[in-house]
Amino acid sequence: DNSNSNPAKTDNNKQDSADADKNKTNSDANSNNVNKDNGTNANNSTAKSEDSNKQSSDVPTDNVLPDGWNADHTQYVKDGKLVTGVQSIDGTYYDFDNNHNIVKDDYVESQWGTWYMFGNDGKIATKVTPWSGTYYYFDPLTYLRVDNNYVQSQWGDWYMFGDNGQIATKVTPWAGTYYYFDPLTYLRVDNNYVQSQWGDWYMFGNDGRIVSGLTEWYGATYYFDPSTYLKVTNTVENINGYYYYFDDSGRLVSWAQYPSDLTADAKATLAIQTASQFLGQGYVQGGNNPQTGFDCSGLVQYAYGVAGVQLPRLSEQQYYATMPIDGSQARRGDLVFFSRTYNDGSNFDPKSMTQVGIYLGNGKMLDAQGNGIVVENVSDFGQSYPTYYGRVLNF
Structure with missing residues (x-):
């Protein structure tokens, strides 16, 4: 029935087995042997072709994969195996x-640690690389x-990275000094007065370094x-x-070479600075120098002496x-006097001044009294x- 569609194979099949053995060509023999080995009908014209290509078309096993990236570029095969670690x-x-x-x-640890x-x-x-809400280098x-x-950086700008690798902002120590980096741009701030992360203000110069000393x-x-x-x-x-x-x-x-040549405000400031050095020290009756301690008028005389103003020794003399002046006119550096803070039987004069302090402004004064050298409210004592x-006449 199939003789018209595959005549060559039909002709061979018509021969008896004896004639077939005599007349077979080497080619026919090879063809029949292939068919027998495959267990296929000779009518299957693709049998020989499939057999010759079978080994190369096998699907690789899990342990023998083609080298290179997989289809979605998420895994990589090297030497037939999927890799792990840094490659x-x-x-x-x-x-x-x-x-x-x-x-x-x-950010991960490699196989080398x-x-x-x-x-x-x-x-x-x-x-520079962004990661976890900040930047690293x-x-x-x-x-x-x-x-x-x-x-x-890769863009040409310079950035500071701290001890933990994170990009630095605000005041940052480096190379024996301090720098400031803008919290928004991360760039170094030069020649500006800026507030630190602690609330204090600092000056940074033309080279970015924190400034000390006189600065324009x-x-x-x-x-x-x-x-x-x-x-x-002040x-x-x-x-x-x-x-x-x-x-x-x-x-x-x-400014001046000598304290006596300073302005009145400068002298008052220097006197207050000097007296403030002794805050917390005890009261010494009759004391008038740092070695022996101070009483109220001794402290005032010493402080103003450093400021280039010579005052008498005793409160009343001062x-x-x-x-x-009236209390409403008082300013920093004026003196505050108190009358009859003690009575030795002789001073009944309402203006017998027995206590003196240096007015600081805002209703406060610095003085030496029974509790030592302190800052207190004028009203508490008064x-x-x-x-x-009183305003010092030399001013």
Whole structure:
């Protein structure tokens, strides 16, 4: 029935077995043997072709995979096996977890114990890289995280990275000094007066370093303490043998070689500074110098003497050496007197001044009394004694 569609094979089948053995060609014999081996009908024209290609078309087993990336670029095969750990691929490095999946956007420990960052594309990270809400920097040669260093980014800008590798903001110590990095741009701040993370304000110069000493800024001169780096206010500083007075804004107001040549405000400030050095010390009757201690008038005389103002020794003498003023007119550096704080049987004069202090402003004074050298409210002391004010005549 199939003789018309496959005549050659039909003709062979018509021969009896004896004739077939005699007349078979080598080619026919080979063909029949192949058919027998495969257990297929000779009519299957693809049998020989399928047999010759069978070995190359087998599906690989799990342990023998084609090298390279899988279809979705999440796994990689090397030497027929799925890889794990850090691998050199296509001129860079990738990391694969224990399940053979590529690691992306994570900072992980390698098989050698070192830690590396891998980006959103799975490639090992270099230079500035965002991660976990901040930025890190990874060395372009070693790929290791850079800590406590000031480095140039891939965009040309320079950034500071701290001890924990995170990009630095605000005041940051480095190379024996301090710098300030803007919290928004992360760039170093130069020649500006800025607030630190602790609330204090600091000045940073043209080279970014924190400033100390005399500094020019916006047409004025300021002074920053060499130990604390804080701007001084209401202070007289002795700098290189000269006295400089800085007002309550920190601006340099006046300066002189000798305290006696300072302005009235500067002298008052220096007197208050001097007296403040002894806060907390005890009261010493008749004391008038740092070695033996102070009583009230001894402290006032010493403090103003340092400021270049000579005052008499006793409270009452000091009162008559000043110009009486009303309490409403009192300002820093004026003197506050109290009458008849004690009575030895001779001083019945209402203006017999037996106590004196230095007025600080805002209703406070600095004085030496029974509790020692303190700052207290004028009203607390004066509620029991008549109170008077005097302006030092030398001012």
